[in-house]
Amino acid sequence: MMAKDPTPREIKTQDKLNYYYFALANIDSLGVKEQQKLFKDIKRTLSKLDAECEAAKEWAKFLSDSSDELKARMKDTINSQKKIFNISRAPANGTIDYQEEKAKHFARGLNGYKLFLILFVGSFAGVVIELLWCFLRHGYFESRSGLVYGPFNLVYGFGALGLSLVLYNYRNRSAIYSFIGGFVTGSVVEYLCSFFQELMFGSTSWDYSAVPLNINGRICLLYSIFWGFLGVFWIKSVYPRFSVWVMKIPNSIGKTLVWLLLVFMIFNSVVSAVAVFRWSERVEGKAPGNAFESFIDKRFTDERMQRIYPNMEFQESD
Secondary structure, eight states: OOOOOOOHHHHHHHHHHHHHHHHHHTGGGSOHHHHHHHHHHHHHHHHHHHHHHHHHHHHHHHHHHHHHHHHHHHHHHHHHTOEETTEEOOOOHHHHHHHHHHHTOTTOTTOHHHHHHHHHHHHHHHHHHHHHHHHHHHSSOOOOOSSSSSSOOHHHHHHHHHHHHHHGGGTTSOHHHHHHHHHHHHHHHHHHHHHHHHHHHSEESOOOTTSSSEETTTEEHHHHHHHHHHHHHIIIIIHHHHHHHHHTSOHHHHHHHHHHHHHHHHHHHHHHHHHHHHHHHHHTTOOOOSHHHHHHHHHSOHHHHHHHOTTOEEOOOO
16 A cells, blocks of 8 residues: 655644754754753644644544444434334334424433333333243243332333433444443443342342352343343334334323323332331331331232242341
């Protein structure tokens, strides 16, 4: 490959540098004032060079990012036109962005309404997938719920929420960004959920201690890799389909529906926390201290709680 000819600007810069190189090599022939002036000129030139270097890096990054996004948008658009077993592929995220903005939809972009719907649906879908996986793997259904009312588990909901928040800005970029984002986000969410469950209730719902390359039994490399692939699948396939579904909710009822579901989830979460806390106290042999705790004990017996949380284990208190 032939080297390109230097530009006039490059020639001028190189000439100036050669002058400085020569002056520095013969510094002893210069007087004190001439040396001071030389050093001052060199520092000024260095500042300009550093500034131009940073500008060039930013411009190079802009060009690289723009090229990557254009390639990804084109690839996603082409893929959206294909079918697998006569089933349409997910629409391109760029198309979804345009349609949401054009319709002025109440849950366009990644606003609060969209985020809650992601949390709600993710909490439900995660439980359903876990139930099916348990049946396919073990031949029986076992509850994977995290709340006492309905098949909802906030771990999956917050996982979907975290993936959306982190990956949204990379929805129109190459899949490698989604993989890295899913790997990191899923691992962090899973670790924090395990940590706070143990901190608040002294219980654990999963333990990867027997799996290689784990951290405190809360996360492991294998499942972190799964989170990475899930990140790609989520932002490239699930999220655009989910957005299409959300856009079918009319603006006239959408906001009211979201607020009603939010109230339900808050109530469900509070009741679940109280029920689990009382369950942990009963395990330690603590009798109810008031009428409310007695009501909770009757409403959420050990048998019922065991059915809802079959894998929950409480640590023995010191």
